[in-house]
Amino acid sequence: MMRVLGYLAKRLVFVIPQLLGIVLVSFLLVKSIPGDPAVLMLGPTATPDAVASLRESLGLEQPLYIQFFIYVKNILHGDLGTSWQTTRPVLEDLVQRFPATLELVTLSLLLAVVVGVTLGVFAAKQPNGWVARLADLYGLSAGALPDFWFALVLIFVFYTLLGWAPAPLGRIDMIVIPPEPITGAYTIDALLASDLDAFGSALAHLVLPVLALGLLNAGPILKMTQATVEKMLDSDFSRYEVLCGVPHNLVVRHALRNALPSIVTIISVLYGYLIGGAVLVEIVFSWGGAGQYAVQGVLNSDIYPVLGFVLFSAIFSLMVYIVVDLIYVLLDPRISN
Amino acid sequence: MSQLAVTSEQGLESRPRTAAAPLVDIKDLRVDFSGADEPKQVLKGVSLSVLPGEIIGLVGESGAGKTTLARSILGVPPAPGRIRTGEVVFDGRNILALPELELRKLRGRRLSVVVPNPRAELNPTMTIGRQIGAMARIHLGVSRAEAARLALAMLRDVQIPDPERRMNAYPHELSGGMAQRVVIAMALICNPAFIISDDATSGLDVTVQAQILSLLSRLATGHRSSLLFITRDIGITAHFCDRVAVLYAGEIMELAPRESLFLKPAHPYTLTLLAAFSHSPKLRDTWSVPQTGRRQIQVGGCSYANRCPLAQPTCSERRPPFAEIGPGHFARCHFPVSPE
Amino acid sequence: MLAIVSLCARIAVIRPRFAVGYLIVAIVAILAILAPLIAPYSPTEADSTNFLQSPGGSHLFGTDNVGMDIFSRAIYAPRIDLTIAILGTVLSALLGGSIGALVGYYSSGRGIRVWVSFAVMRAADVLQAFPVFVFAIALVASLGQSIQTVVLAIAFVNAPIYLRLMRSQVLSLRSMRYVEASTVNGLSDFQTITRHVIPNAMAPVLAQLSINVGWGILLTAALSFIGAGVRAPTPEWGSMIAMGFQNVVTGQWWPSMFPGAMLAITVFGFSLVGASIEVLADPAKRRQLLNDARQRPAGRAAAASKRQSLEQV
Numbered sequence: 001m002m003r004v005l006g007y008l009a010k011r012l013v014f015v016i017p018q019l020l021g022i023v024l025v026s027f028l029l030v031k032s033i034p035g036d037p038a039v040l041m042l043g044p045t046a047t048p049d050a051v052a053s054l055r056e057s058l059g060l061e062q063p064l065y066i067q068f069f070i071y072v073k074n075i076l077h078g079d080l081g082t083s084w085q086t087t088r089p090v091l092e093d094l095v096q097r098f099p100a101t102l103e104l105v106t107l108s109l110l111l112a113v114v115v116g117v118t119l120g121v122f123a124a125k126q127p128n129g130w131v132a133r134l135a136d137l138y139g140l141s142a143g144a145l146p147d148f149w150f151a152l153v154l155i156f157v158f159y160t161l162l163g164w165a166p167a168p169l170g171r172i173d174m175i176v177i178p179p180e181p182i183t184g185a186y187t188i189d190a191l192l193a194s195d196l197d198a199f200g201s202a203l204a205h206l207v208l209p210v211l212a213l214g215l216l217n218a219g220p221i222l223k224m225t226q227a228t229v230e231k232m233l234d235s236d237f238s239r240y241e242v243l244c245g246v247p248h249n250l251v252v253r254h255a256l257r258n259a260l261p262s263i264v265t266i267i268s269v270l271y272g273y274l275i276g277g278a279v280l281v282e283i284v285f286s287w288g289g290a291g292q293y294a295v296q297g298v299l300n301s302d303i304y305p306v307l308g309f310v311l312f313s314a315i316f317s318l319m320v321y322i323v324v325d326l327i328y329v330l331l332d333p334r335i336s337n
Numbered sequence: 338m339s340q341l342a343v344t345s346e347q348g349l350e351s352r353p354r355t356a357a358a359p360l361v362d363i364k365d366l367r368v369d370f371s372g373a374d375e376p377k378q379v380l381k382g383v384s385l386s387v388l389p390g391e392i393i394g395l396v397g398e399s400g401a402g403k404t405t406l407a408r409s410i411l412g413v414p415p416a417p418g419r420i421r422t423g424e425v426v427f428d429g430r431n432i433l434a435l436p437e438l439e440l441r442k443l444r445g446r447r448l449s450v451v452v453p454n455p456r457a458e459l460n461p462t463m464t465i466g467r468q469i470g471a472m473a474r475i476h477l478g479v480s481r482a483e484a485a486r487l488a489l490a491m492l493r494d495v496q497i498p499d500p501e502r503r504m505n506a507y508p509h510e511l512s513g514g515m516a517q518r519v520v521i522a523m524a525l526i527c528n529p530a531f532i533i534s535d536d537a538t539s540g541l542d543v544t545v546q547a548q549i550l551s552l553l554s555r556l557a558t559g560h561r562s563s564l565l566f567i568t569r570d571i572g573i574t575a576h577f578c579d580r581v582a583v584l585y586a587g588e589i590m591e592l593a594p595r596e597s598l599f600l601k602p603a604h605p606y607t608l609t610l611l612a613a614f615s616h617s618p619k620l621r622d623t624w625s626v627p628q629t630g631r632r633q634i635q636v637g638g639c640s641y642a643n644r645c646p647l648a649q650p651t652c653s654e655r656r657p658p659f660a661e662i663g664p665g666h667f668a669r670c671h672f673p674v675s676p677e
Numbered sequence: 678m679l680a681i682v683s684l685c686a687r688i689a690v691i692r693p694r695f696a697v698g699y700l701i702v703a704i705v706a707i708l709a710i711l712a713p714l715i716a717p718y719s720p721t722e723a724d725s726t727n728f729l730q731s732p733g734g735s736h737l738f739g740t741d742n743v744g745m746d747i748f749s750r751a752i753y754a755p756r757i758d759l760t761i762a763i764l765g766t767v768l769s770a771l772l773g774g775s776i777g778a779l780v781g782y783y784s785s786g787r788g789i790r791v792w793v794s795f796a797v798m799r800a801a802d803v804l805q806a807f808p809v810f811v812f813a814i815a816l817v818a819s820l821g822q823s824i825q826t827v828v829l830a831i832a833f834v835n836a837p838i839y840l841r842l843m844r845s846q847v848l849s850l851r852s853m854r855y856v857e858a859s860t861v862n863g864l865s866d867f868q869t870i871t872r873h874v875i876p877n878a879m880a881p882v883l884a885q886l887s888i889n890v891g892w893g894i895l896l897t898a899a900l901s902f903i904g905a906g907v908r909a910p911t912p913e914w915g916s917m918i919a920m921g922f923q924n925v926v927t928g929q930w931w932p933s934m935f936p937g938a939m940l941a942i943t944v945f946g947f948s949l950v951g952a953s954i955e956v957l958a959d960p961a962k963r964r965q966l967l968n969d970a971r972q973r974p975a976g977r978a979a980a981a982s983k984r985q986s987l988e989q990v
């Protein structure tokens with residue numbers, strides 16, 4: 001236990017400089033986006049004096065490195081700046097939108113894991129069977145399909161043609177009142193409030209985007225599972241198990257157990273990637289998520305939302321990696337030494 | 338040394354030598370390795386009968402086909418091996434012809450293999466207690482608790498120090514000698530009738546080797562199982578094997594009761610192997626032939642011809658038959674050496 | 678050259694999917710080059726009386742909501758998408774690969790070079806921790822929206838991949854005898870790297886190139902979809918999908934579906950070609966594939982029956 005805590009502390013110490021690096025790079029990147037924030041905030045009818053005084057108060061006349069220090073100082077106080085589009089603090093906006101993205105991405109990843117690992121194990125069990133061929137094809141196509149187009153196809157089939165899915169206009173029906181935000185995820189909050197109407201509506205709206213993201217991202221998981229389990233089945237210990245008369249299914253299960261570290265790795269990479277990578281699906285379904293927020297920020301020269309989003313997603317990724325490293329210690333008995 | 342001699346003597350007395358029907362009858366086993374071009378013949382027709390309760394030593398150098406033979410007997414030749422033809426008759430049936438499901442039930446239960454290099458062969462993510470217990474659960478159908486009890490008992494049998502703690506150890510935490518004992522435990526927990534020990538003592542310290550040897554022979558005798566003891570070291574077989582066979586390039590070159598082989602060796606290759614241990618300088622000089630030259634180039638004719646100091650033209654032309662040259666003593670040679 | 682082509686042909690026969698990949702890429706390349714000759718209409722000519730015509734008749738793929746012929750636009754699009762993707766990918770390979778080779782070569786040994794290598798690797802870490810898509814959009818937004826900036830965006834996003842690839846290849850090759858020998862023989866570091874190290878590290882890079890071109894096309898389409906890439910009315914698959922977006926919901930599927938399908942098939946083809954290069958460039962895999970083919974008739978039957986028996990529970 002002490003060893004685990006010590007390991008955690010060491011990792012967390014390294015997180016700070018990494019975060020600082022990420023914030024620095026995004027700051028520089030975002031500062032190079034043309035567009036005067038003061039002008040954008042006040043609108044086209046602003047007088048030059050008003051613009052000048054706003055620039056003064058925003059510190060825009062200061063040299064770049066001083067602006068950076070000010071930004072970092074503000075972050076430490078919980079101030080991530082203000083969005084001129086929503087006119088609200090970025091922190092507030094993100095706290096509202098990040099859970100939407102997280103809910104979507106987490107459920108999609110769950111689907112991807114179920115589909116990918118199952119197909120991958122079956123493909124590895126019977127490398128010449130039709131499941132393996134299907135899995136190969138699936139892996140290739142899933143990487144080739146553009147997610148925004150696939151989402152459109154799903155909408156066309158299940159909404160326009162079949163009428164099974166609700167209209168792709170957000171996370172919940174317009175006539176249903178969203179549940180009280182405790183976690184920010186509509187499904188969880190609705191269950192906590194025992195509000196079955198909201199739960200049903202939120203779930204129905206989640207089906208198509210989760211299908212889109214989940215089915216496409218199952219590809220890499222499938223390929224990694226298939227490749228690693230096949231490798232394990234070819235290893236000395238698997239052959240020894242066969243020599244000892246262990247039933248085939250058990251051999252495969254043990255191989256999967258030994259393949260878990262690699263599979264967990266790719267899941268964690270996908271998780272971090274999807275926070276920003278879900279943005280196109282968010283746009284297609286008008287999800288109101290954090291990625292969409294950041295993209296709108298970039299397109300409208302609203303820089304603080306972009307910075308805030310990068311910070312949030314970087315922190316999230318780093319936390320995922322730390323959790324994954326802890327999982328490794330549990331999974332592989334050789335590591336603890 | 339003397340301790341081992343005592344043990345083997347006791348063993349000799351307690352082993353029944355009556356039954357004429359073999360426990361395991363290997364008939365003309367041929368195994369190929371699929372290669373870049375043509376398949377390579379690794380086992381060229383191995384035939385061997387093992388009597389119940391018997392300990393047979395099989396001596397072969399690296400690449401002779403020892404591991405291939407050990408695993409092919411159970412129908413699982415090492416990759417990229419393929420059993421071309423041959424039978425392994427056990428319990429009245431050719432087990433190689435059985436459906437995989439049936440054969441699986443026999444592996445580990447009635448016939449088992451003790452593998453070399455055990456730390457690479459054990460599952461790295463399972464405790465050894467669970468791995469040993471798994472054998473009991475799969476083959477004997479016992480509960481998890483009962484399997485753990487049996488595994489612990491087995492660990493004691495193989496004389497692992499501090500067995501209770503070791504039950505929860507992982508393979509990478511064990512030394513080579515301990516891992517070897519674990520693998521022996523796994524091979525014996527279901528009380529098989531036939532045990533194959535494949536080079537189980539190579540890579541271990543000499544003292545540990547001696548311990549493992551005496552352990553194996555004691556357990557085999559105690560369980561009344563037959564043991565096929567495969568090794569690279571002919572000297573070891575002198576202590577406790579009833580019969581000894583010599584394997585070269587995928588063929589058995591000589592097979593004889595222990596005394597016959599060591600006192601009256603007939604095949605030139607056997608003599609070369611024995612020369613290393615001999616006290617007679619003349620013998621050593623005659624038979625210590627440099628083992629150079631490629632092994633497998635003989636197509637037709639004796640596989641050993643290109644290295645044999647007694648080779649004649651006939652040896653490269655015709656494959657010698659496996660002929661009986663004495664009571665229970667067989668040699669595959671056109672010109673077997675007569676006792677000097 | 679001829680040897681490579683014949684090898685490709687043999688591999689394509691053994692694995693039909695590779696043949697499919699080559700075919701797709703060939704067709705797309707032909708379309709890109711010959712579009713002006715094949716297209717029945719101009720890609721930017723809008724006939725407002727004929728908008729949202731369903732496919733068939735004089736408009737094979739139908740028309741979009743301003744009356745432009747979708748078929749013509751769809752086959753003109755590869756010119757833009759392929760050009761951007763190929764340029765961007767090649768640039769990323771050159772940029773990332775050269776830095777990666779240097780970093781790998783100097784990653785141990787003398788003084789300050791080690792520190793610089795270390796710093797470059799940490800910088801690459803930070804770069805890769807970025808949400809890829811947001812980074813690309815931000816780059817485009819800061820440099821101005823044009824074809825050149827999309828190319829640069831692809832280059833920057835993919836450079837770390839080649840950096841790591843070349844670095845790991847160089848690291849493993851460094852210790853090889855012939856590299857040490859060349860240094861002893863008096864070749865400068867630069868000569869050693871270019872003459873010995875890089876040619877032997879090429880194999881995985883080549884396989885990655887083809888797959889990256891596919892990703893580059895996807896990224897270009899994605900950027901154009903949200904309006905940060907190629908501007909309308911330039912024909913580009915992503916922007917075509919965006920233009921037809923609302924129409925899909927109301928039932929007119931053709932303005933978005935056709936370009937999307939072509940996009941998917943094209944990227945699929947590049948992935949297949951990349952997979953075939955992976956086999957071609959790795960001597961071990963090449964040998965295995967040719968071996969499998971040789972043993973196929975008997976081997977497949979035998980392997981199939983063995984597998985069947987292994988799979989019985």
